[in-house]
Structures are given as structure tokens and as C-alpha cells.
Amino acid sequence: MSINSVLATDQLPVVVIGAGPVGLAAAAHLVQRGIEPLVLEAGPSAGTAVRDWAHVRLFSPWSEITDPAAEKLLAPAGWTRPDGSAYPTGGDWAEQYLQPLADVLDGKIRYGATVTGVARAGRDRIVDSGRDEQPFTVHIQHADGREERISARAVIDASGTWSTPSPMGADGLPALGEKSAADRISYRVPDLGDPAVRARYAGKRTAVIGSGASAFTALAGLADLAEGEPGTHAVWVLRRGITGSTFGGGEADQLPARGALGLRAKAAVEAGHAGAATGFRTQAVERDGDRLVLVAQDGRRLDPVDEVIVLTGFRPDLSFLSEIRLGLDERLQAPTALAPLIDPNVHSCGTVYPHGVNELSHPEQGVYLAGMKSYGRAPTFLAMTGYEQVRSITAAIAGDREAAERVELTLPETGVCGGAGLFDEPENSEQAGEGCCSAPSSLQIGIGTPATGPGGC
16 A cells, blocks of 8 residues: 555544444544544434433443543533433433533534445455555435445444344244234334333233343333233243243342342243243244234244234344455354354353454454444443443554553453353253353443333332
């Protein structure tokens, strides 16, 4: 690469895809290093995805969900972090932190800008010749239909996975009939404080498919609804059996809000507000008049339900990166070096030590997946880990390799975590509740405890 071309490329912005917590943190770190960021956000505001679960409370307090570089950027504007011991909802997080941060970054963020493609300028993924000498070209479509092409020195994709929830089919594909029954199926934790949403589930029989915190949240909410709305009942559809670890760490969990959430789900089952269909791997959904019938791979059929809530995780949208040479694990669709650390077939608690550019690099130099998207299909993501990711990535972009490879984050242990990983329970079910992970972690974001308070009770 010639000196002139290097200088020309260095004058280009670093494109950050997504104005969520990690994308905005990346922009703050770039500004701190004197590098121009350009944040492209498909939604109309900062934290668009977070606002979709505004009613849900996080597991961790304010002291653990703000980025240090972002705080430095906010300080001159008079911003002060809310009470560090308080647990915000997604709405609080968006309004009291993400939006003020976006306001400070005004002029460096474009809203309504959907990225439709990323490539090397003038090179598809096949071409080797002169590839590394070319800047990136980012194709976007604006909300008004206009198309635009932007040149970039590097690309940080922090677009998350919220837009691509996984389907109900146990094989990873939509169950037969799932698409045609879309009017009765939701892929989000319902906001039962919204009268219209409440009316949808009140007095109804609802199937909740999934085994993580999102499912716990939905079950707890439906149990509360059942207390005042006769006829409200949930059917918890699990691909595994119920073991000692099914409801999480309970009172022994060092993240009390997370433990309380599992206990609330357990109470919903024990109180009869929710039944459980275990070992049920959904293959089809059929119409029965105005109701739906779930059919398992083994032929079992559940009694008809009025609604279905599918909470089987999320997956990354890689379609607009088709011309970029990514190194991804064949199972998780996460960066190859990161995948073994977060593989749910091995790590049922989803913890991982702080990591950075070494684990997040790809064959295509200068492009990075960060934040929730870096985890691919792995179910648990830690926000503070995401902040450390972009600190390391931006240091590498700035040419500060020593800082990029230095770990600047220490996370406390989360406490109880165990189980058999992603699929079936271990042969010795008595071992199912034993701790399997002692790796440090701190914060799980996305779908946390219900908006009844940090204790969940």
C-alpha cells in the first residue's frame, strides 16, 4: 500500500453500525482517540432495540452499565450517572444514558440509515489483488428510500441480534405452520402494563417456548396476570427436562435480581399458573379453529392455546456482510477465537473472561463484530465485556497495539451457574445443579427481571 493511499484511508471515518450501548461506547472511544466515528442507526433514535424492552428491568445496577469513555464524554455536558445502586429498566437506560450520549455525539450519528452491504471498494470477496489497499465501502438505505455509499477506514458492527429472533422449530428453522400463524405468535417478552397487550393475554391460555431469563420473565408476568384475570394460564414448553438448575441459582445467585427471577418462575409453576411440557421439541403448529396446537417431533400434541410466545434466543444478521471475509465458528456464528469461550454446549452459564481485538479479528482486517452480535447465537452477553471489546478494538484501529492487547477490566464472579449446556440434561441428573463455571462476569443485558423492582418479588 502506498503512503498516499494510507494517508487517504486514515482520513476516512470509522463506521459503527448500531447506536445501542456498545455502538455508542465505540463512538465515544473513537472520539477519545481523535478518530472520527460515523454511527449508522436503522431506527429513529439511540437505543432503538433497548426501547423495545423498555418495560424490562436489568439484572445489574447503574454502576455496571455505563462505559468509562462515554462518561468522560458526557461530563462536560453536566451529565451525572444515576444512583449506582439502582436497577434501571430498559427505558431508563435509553432515556437517562443512551440518549444523552447520542446527543453529545450529535452530528456523528445518522438515524433511519439501514446498512445493506459492506465490502472492500471495487473488490468482491473473491478478489485478492489490491484488496488490503482499498477502503471499506458501506451501502446504506435511508428511511425515505434514498441509497448512499460511504467510504470507511474500518467498520465496527455493533448492530446486535434483536432484529432476528430464533424461531420455535427445534431444528433452528420455523416450525411448519409457524409463519401462517404469525398473528398469534410473539417473539418478545410482553409488556403486560400496556392495556392492549394485557388484553391479548388476559383470560387466555399461552404457550411460552424457551428456557432462559426471557422465558422466566414471561412466566412471572403471566402468573401475576393470572392473579387478577381468571382463566389466564401458561404452558411452559421446554426442550429439556426440569432439573435442579432449570430455574437458575435462586437465593445462591450472586446476581440477586437474576436469582429472584428464576424463583418467581418456579413459583408460577408451583402455584398452578403455569404447566410444563418437557422434552418437547416443536415441529409444527396447527390451527384448531381460533386456537393453535403445537406438535412435537415425537408426535405429541399439546392442548390448544390462544397465544404463543417464542423466546428461543436470537441470531446475527450476516446478510449485509456477504462480501466481507469473516472468520466465524460453524456452530455459533461468532468469531472463531471467541466461540470456544462462549459455546453453550460447554458453558451453560455463558460467562467469559474479558477479551478484545485478538479474539475479535477476522481474515478481513479492519472489520469487527462487537457487542451482542459478536456472540453469534450464544445466549448470554455481558455489557461490560462489550465495553471492553470496543476499547480494545478502537485502540487497535488507532495503532496502539499495546493498549489493544491489555486487559483493563476485572469482573466479579456471578455465583451459581451450572447445568448441561444447551441441549439435554446430563446422565446423572443429581449433577445438574453443580457449578460448572468459575469464569468472571458481571452483567447480562437484554431481557432481565420484570419491571417490579430489582428483587423481582
